[in-house]
Amino acid sequence: MPQQKETPQEEKVLENALSPIVNRLIDKNFANSGDKIATQIAPLIGGAIREQIKSQKDDIVDALYPVMGNMISKFVTKSLEELLHKINEQIQHGLSVNAIKRKIKAKVKGVSETELLLQESSHAKIKAALLIDKESGSLLCKVEDENASLTDADMLASMMSAIRSFVNEWVESNEKHHELGEIEYGGNKIIIEASGYSYLAVIVEGAAYRQTYEKIRHTLEKIILHYGDDIKNFNGNFELFPKEAIKTEMLALLKEESAQSEPEDKKISPLLWVLPLLLIGYFSYLFYQDYQDENYEKRIEKLISQSPTLSPFKIDVIVDNKVATITGRLPFKYHKDLVEKLLQKVDGLKAVHNEIKITPTLTDPMQVSANIAYLLKGLNLNKHNNIDYNFDYNKLALNGYVTNKETKEKLLKALKTIQGIQTIEDHIEVKSPEFHTDLYFKTASSELNNSAKERLLELVKIIKDSKTTAPISIKAYSDMVGEVQSNRALAQKRVKSIKNFLQEQNHLTNEINTEIFDRPPEGVDAKKEPHKARCIKVALESKKSHV
Secondary structure, rough: OOOOOOOOHHHHHHHHHHHHHHHHHHHHHHHHHHHHHHHHHHHHHHHHHHHHHHHOHHHHHHHHHHHHHHHHHHHHHHHHHHHHHHHHHHHHHHOOOHHHHHHHHHHHHHOOHHHHHHOOOOEEEEEEEEEOOOOOOOOOEEEEOOOOOOOOOHHHHHHHHHHHHHOOOHHHHHHOOOOOOEEEEEEEEEEEEEEOOOOEEEEEEEOOOOOHHHHHHHHHHHHHHHHHHHHHOOOOOOOOOOOHHHHHHHHHHHHOOOOOOOOOOOOOOHHHHHHHHHHHHHHHHHHHHHHHHHHHHHHHHHHHOOOOOOOOOEEEEEEEEEEEEEEEEOHHHHHHHHHHHHHHHOOOOOEEOOOOEOOOOOHHHHHHHHHHHHHHHHHHOOOOEEEEEEEEEEEEEEEEEEOOOOHHHHHHHHOOOOOEEEEEEEEEEOOOOOOOOEEEOOOOOHHHHHHHHHHHHHHHHHHHHHHOOOEEEEOOOOOOOOHHHHHHHHHHHHHHHHHHHHHHOOOOOOEEEEEEOOOOOOOOOOOHHHHHHHHHHHHHHHOEEEE
């Protein structure tokens, strides 16, 4: 049975009956499933905005302007305030080391100090770049660094199309005019470079400088040159669009750039070469001046050391820029004037500052040294004494030897009476004089012959002159002819004869040590040389001490 078509009046009655029920169901479903509805509608918003921009662009601009215009104004104002604050801080420290460095750097680089100051106050870093179709607002290609994260680049591209309309309205009216527009927010900005059918939106962290803008323009020019027709004929089909090739060109934007970079064809300022040369010349002059001053000091010190009158004193010499300053302490004005005369022999000195002080309480070291030499010369007249000295003002060092302790003590006592000697370093040895002789006797005889007496008198004289107390050694040997007892008795008689002679001559008090051997001396053959076998050896025993 065919269905009967409802009349308009019946439709109206049915609509009036169902409308309250349907509205309540929609409200209830929206309240219970708000999140689900938002999730389902979200994918449609981007396309809706793009369609709205195509058909009613001015309406979108009017709707966003009250919010975006105020926001942009606040961000631009805040950014300018921060930049001015940084510049003011730099100006307040205008006399600092960094300011001087900046002035020199500006001269070397050939730029103004203001531009360099602005570059120092900002550090630009490109975080991401979007290539957007101008007509539809579609995102053609994007690149971003590892720290950036554009979760909805399509949405951002659509919003950029709307924002760009009231920021750069004149772009569409003149497709051949490539002018840069930008949106600032906080410490970041979006730089917009437009072409005929697309524009490049670059997100920059920090305040960009001239090289940043040139880099963006250069990148867009390369993209238009190679892929302009593909962008112009883009109909939404990304399978035929060279997205990867364009992305490769855009990746160049993410490379680190330096605010200090210079154009390749920029001429190098002559100051870049002149300044180092001036510095090298200045330091070379300083080194040469120090070298000259050091030579002057050596020449003056050599002259003083070669003067016997001045050499005992400590005189300091300092030469600075050919000006000599002499300091020290001297006993008489005569010595100070002598220094002046010596310095007159040094050619090339600009001036001489003689700051030597006269100290009359000082003893003339030359006189002190002469007194020491006179005393030691008398002591050394005895060939058994040998003492030398070294006198460095106030300090005396003695080296050598004497024959007895008494002589040494008398010497030290006499030296202490000489004014000008404060300390004495004693390295004197008490050393016995050397003496030894061999006395020979006839067979079975203990009588001293004339030769033996002369040798013993020589020993007596040495002991008397040197006043040595060293022991006397007497050693008797045998020719081994006859009985041993007989030979020993004969040897004792010979030793006694020697002792008696020594005591009779000078009443010597030296200790006498005797030894009797029943054999000849070492190296003597009694059969071949019997007279040498029965000899008596007499000597002063060696004795050294530091008393």
